[in-house]
Amino acid sequence: MAAVRTSSEVALNRIAIAAVLIATLIFLAPIYWIASTAFKPKELAVSVPPTVLFEPEVTPFVRLFTKRVQMQKTVDPQAYEAAPWWEKKIYDGGERVLKVGKDVQLSQYPDRFMNSLIVAVISTVLAVGMGTFTAYGFSRFKIAGEADLLFFILSTRMLPPVVVAIPMFLMYRAVGLNDSHIGLIILYVAFNLSFSVWLMKGFMDEIPKEYEEAALVDGYTRMQAFFKIVLPEAATGIAATAVFCFITAWNEYAFALIMTNRRAQTAPPFIPSQIGSGLPDWTTIAAGTFLFLLPVAIFTFLLRNHLLRGVTFGAIRK
Amino acid sequence: MASVALTNLDPASRAAARGWSDLTIRNMFIIPTLVFLIVFNIFPLIYSLGYSFTNFAANRSEPWQFVGLQNYRELLTDDHIWSNFVITAKYVIVSVAGQMIVGFGLALLLNRSFPMKGLITTLLLLPMMMSAAVVGLFWQLLYSPSWGPINYVFGLGDFAWLSNPDSALYAVAITDIWMWSPFVMLLSLAGLSAVPQHLYEAAAIDRASWWYTFTRITLPLVSPILLIALIFRTMEAFKTFDIAYTMTTQPTAELIAIRLYKQAFQQWDTGKSCALAYIVLIMVLAITNLYVKYLNKVKER
Numbered sequence: 001m002a003a004v005r006t007s008s009e010v011a012l013n014r015i016a017i018a019a020v021l022i023a024t025l026i027f028l029a030p031i032y033w034i035a036s037t038a039f040k041p042k043e044l045a046v047s048v049p050p051t052v053l054f055e056p057e058v059t060p061f062v063r064l065f066t067k068r069v070q071m072q073k074t075v076d077p078q079a080y081e082a083a084p085w086w087e088k089k090i091y092d093g094g095e096r097v098l099k100v101g102k103d104v105q106l107s108q109y110p111d112r113f114m115n116s117l118i119v120a121v122i123s124t125v126l127a128v129g130m131g132t133f134t135a136y137g138f139s140r141f142k143i144a145g146e147a148d149l150l151f152f153i154l155s156t157r158m159l160p161p162v163v164v165a166i167p168m169f170l171m172y173r174a175v176g177l178n179d180s181h182i183g184l185i186i187l188y189v190a191f192n193l194s195f196s197v198w199l200m201k202g203f204m205d206e207i208p209k210e211y212e213e214a215a216l217v218d219g220y221t222r223m224q225a226f227f228k229i230v231l232p233e234a235a236t237g238i239a240a241t242a243v244f245c246f247i248t249a250w251n252e253y254a255f256a257l258i259m260t261n262r263r264a265q266t267a268p269p270f271i272p273s274q275i276g277s278g279l280p281d282w283t284t285i286a287a288g289t290f291l292f293l294l295p296v297a298i299f300t301f302l303l304r305n306h307l308l309r310g311v312t313f314g315a316i317r318k
Numbered sequence: 319m320a321s322v323a324l325t326n327l328d329p330a331s332r333a334a335a336r337g338w339s340d341l342t343i344r345n346m347f348i349i350p351t352l353v354f355l356i357v358f359n360i361f362p363l364i365y366s367l368g369y370s371f372t373n374f375a376a377n378r379s380e381p382w383q384f385v386g387l388q389n390y391r392e393l394l395t396d397d398h399i400w401s402n403f404v405i406t407a408k409y410v411i412v413s414v415a416g417q418m419i420v421g422f423g424l425a426l427l428l429n430r431s432f433p434m435k436g437l438i439t440t441l442l443l444l445p446m447m448m449s450a451a452v453v454g455l456f457w458q459l460l461y462s463p464s465w466g467p468i469n470y471v472f473g474l475g476d477f478a479w480l481s482n483p484d485s486a487l488y489a490v491a492i493t494d495i496w497m498w499s500p501f502v503m504l505l506s507l508a509g510l511s512a513v514p515q516h517l518y519e520a521a522a523i524d525r526a527s528w529w530y531t532f533t534r535i536t537l538p539l540v541s542p543i544l545l546i547a548l549i550f551r552t553m554e555a556f557k558t559f560d561i562a563y564t565m566t567t568q569p570t571a572e573l574i575a576i577r578l579y580k581q582a583f584q585q586w587d588t589g590k591s592c593a594l595a596y597i598v599l600i601m602v603l604a605i606t607n608l609y610v611k612y613l614n615k616v617k618e619r
Contacts, residue, residue: 013430020427024438030496031444033467034456045459050467130351137347141340149352156359158602160557162578163595166588167362167369170376190358193351221337251449253560254575258583268449272564275455282459289452296447304440 034293037286042093045282059093060283062086064291067105068095108270109288116266117295118181120249123188127245128238130189131196136226138197139204140212150198157194161254169258179260187255192245199244203237204230239306243299250296267292363599370592377586389593399594402577403601409487409494409562409573410555416495417551421502422544428503429510443504445497454564457493486568494561498554502547509543510536542616549609556602574598 037045039056068090075091083091090097098105138146168187169178177183207230215225231238257269271288300307338346370389374382393399428439445453460468461479469477479489513536521531559575578598582591 013432016427016430017432020424020432020438023424023427024442027442027445027496027500029467030457030460031448033460037459046462046465048465048470050465050470130354133347134351137344141344143344143348153351153355155603156355158553158606159359159363160559160575160578160595160598160602162557162559162575162582163366163599164359164362166582166592166595167366168358169583170369170588171362171365173376186358190355193355197351222340222343223337226343247447251447251451253449253451253564254579258579268451268560271449271452272455285455289448289456292452293444293448297444300443300447301440304436 031293034286035290037282038290040283040286042281042283045286046279057089058086059089060287061291062089063093063095063281063284064109064287065107066090067098067107069098070094071096109267112265112267112270113291115181115260115264116250116268116292119184119188119264119266120246122181123185123192123249124242124245126185126189127192127196127249128200128242131193131200131241132231132234132238134197135200135204136230138201140209150201153194153197155194156190161191161252162258165255165258168255172259179263179265181264183259184256184264184266187259188249188252191252191255192248195248196241196245199241200234200237203234207233236306239303243303243307246299247296366592366595369589370596372589374589375586376582376588382589385589389590390597393590393594393597399574399577402572402574405487405570405572406556406558406574409491409558409571410552412488413491413494413498413555414548414551416491417499417502418544418548420495420499421547422506424499424503425506425510428507439504439507443500446500448497449560450497451560451564453493453497454490454561457489457565461489480566481568483568483570486566486571490562490565490571493565494555494558497561498551502544502551505543505547506540509540513539542613545609545613545616549606549613552609553602553606556605 036052036054038060039058040051040054041057041059044051044054071091071094075096080088080091087097137143138150143149164187172178172183177186211229211233212222212225215229216222220228251268252266253268256266260266260269267288271285271292274285274288371384371386372382373385373389424442428435458480460466463469463476463478468479469475477485479485517535517539518531521535526534557575558573559579562571562573563576563579565571575598578591578594581587581594
């Protein structure tokens with residue numbers, strides 16, 4: 001900051017950095033707890049006092065992905081010896097993996113996870129795609145009532161999901177879109193589109209008009225100029241917008257709870273529904289939660305620089 | 319000859335001569351989005367406005383009747399609904415205030431250069447990347463009176479955060495603060511980094527105190543962005559459903575969105591829930607409008 005730094009300033013700086021580190025640890029503690037519970041033996045998840053250090057296991061993940069039943073009698077030693085390592089883990093826990101012939105019966109989790117992936121990826125591509133085109137339109141052409149239209153677009157985001165969900169539920173039921181991927185994708189696009197338009201407009205306004213005008217003079221058509229000049233320039237904005245839309249669609253709960261039940265159900269309503277009555281198996285729930293956080297964390301980490309810039313952009317331009 | 323004639327035209331009409339006109343492109347780029355938003359946001363709202371004047375129930379096939387303003391009259395005189403609004407107001411105030419303080423505080427601390435700053439900032443964003451429903455579910459374990467780490471660390475014995483009617487709402491708010499403070503932090507950091515450095519240098523030369531610099535330079539310059547964060551978080555907190563719904567079944571933590579969900583999809587009182595949805599909608603719009611007006615005032619200064 002200033003050229004002259006007094007010793008008290010240096011001390012203050014050190015205290016601030018220490019405070020940041022402590023705050024970070026506090027903020028990450030619950031996430032550590034989820035991640036570590038996903039690798040705990042079942043009994044350590046609910047131990048008193050809570051277990052911090054333990055030998056990690058993968059049993060919760062095996063349980064997450066398989067259909068199992070409680071064993072009625074002790075396992076046949078020969079069958080135990082012949083079983084693969086992960087099945088032995090299940091035997092050790094007093095359970096048996098269900099099979100049809102030789103095929104292991106999978107739990108519903110992989111299905112729900114795939115549903116989440118399909119719905120989140122497709123809706124993100126559509127919302128960001130449409131948002132980019134629309135933002136370009138608003139940024140470059142004269143439009144009557146532009147401010148009102150933009151406010152209308154933003155206002156669609158103000159509606160509580162449950163409010164929209166009631167009529168959408170009735171309409172979907174009438175046309176048979178209930179419990180379908182397409183139905184959920186449409187809702188998520190509608191939900192994310194306003195945000196996508198607003199964020200992308202900030203980026204489009206930043207790209208100098210002269211770039212396309214030069215391209216037009218060079219004999220490009222307007223569409224060629226858009227695809228070859230404007231889009232590459234807007235890459236950072238597109239990445240930041242995609243991260244936000246993906247996080248929202250990936251984690252959405254209310255619409256998914258109301259609009260889906262079997263075929264198209266995503267993981268957010270599925271994981272809590274598994275808790276059932278009696279003592280919940282927190283290790284399996286944690287394993288499901290941990291796996292579900294991974295795609296978003298990886299996606300965000302890869303695009304982190306764009307993300308920080310993206311927020312800064314939209315927020316600073318007033 | 320033709321090529322000479324073309325070079326004399328301005329770029330836009332030259333492009334128009336070869337491809338779609340700008341007007342076509344503009345319409346192609348904008349109209350699908352507008353149509354899409356109208357069909358999937360405005361049309362459903364009109365549809366439910368109609369139903370709000372009926373006694374329609376989505377799970378029965380009996381014909382429904384037009385009941386006029388009866389649904390609205392019943393809702394506005396129902397103490398239960400008003401208590402849901404009071405709970406929601408408490409929740410919004412506690413959780414948004416908490417997020418603003420924690421988030422802005424973190425941003426003030428982070429607004430200096432130190433090793434691994436980027437990594438720490440990214441790590442701090444992790445809570446807001448999680449599914450609120452799953453976060454709510456998992457915080458049940460953290461809050462557990464018998465084996466939860468929170469009670470153990472703070473020595474609270476067997477205090478039942480989520481089943482105690484007095485604490486359930488605040489327990490949910492704490493989780494929400496944990497989840498969304500990073501968002502306020504992110505926006506605040508953006509605002510803080512935009513404050514021109516020379517202002518601080520001038521203040522340092524004048525030997526201005528830290529407090530003076532903070533209240534006279536930092537705060538006024540970041541207040542518009544803080545207001546934006548406040549608007550976003552208030553709107554979102556008002557709509558909260560998932561986190562509270564999966565965390566607790568305490569009636570003292572029944573937010574208006576949960577009440578609405580139960581009325582629509584558990585009691586199947588569709589007509590009346592459409593009316594309630596409208597009351598909520600009008601409140602959201604009113605709050606947003608107040609904020610936007612205030613924001614415009616702050617910006618003008």
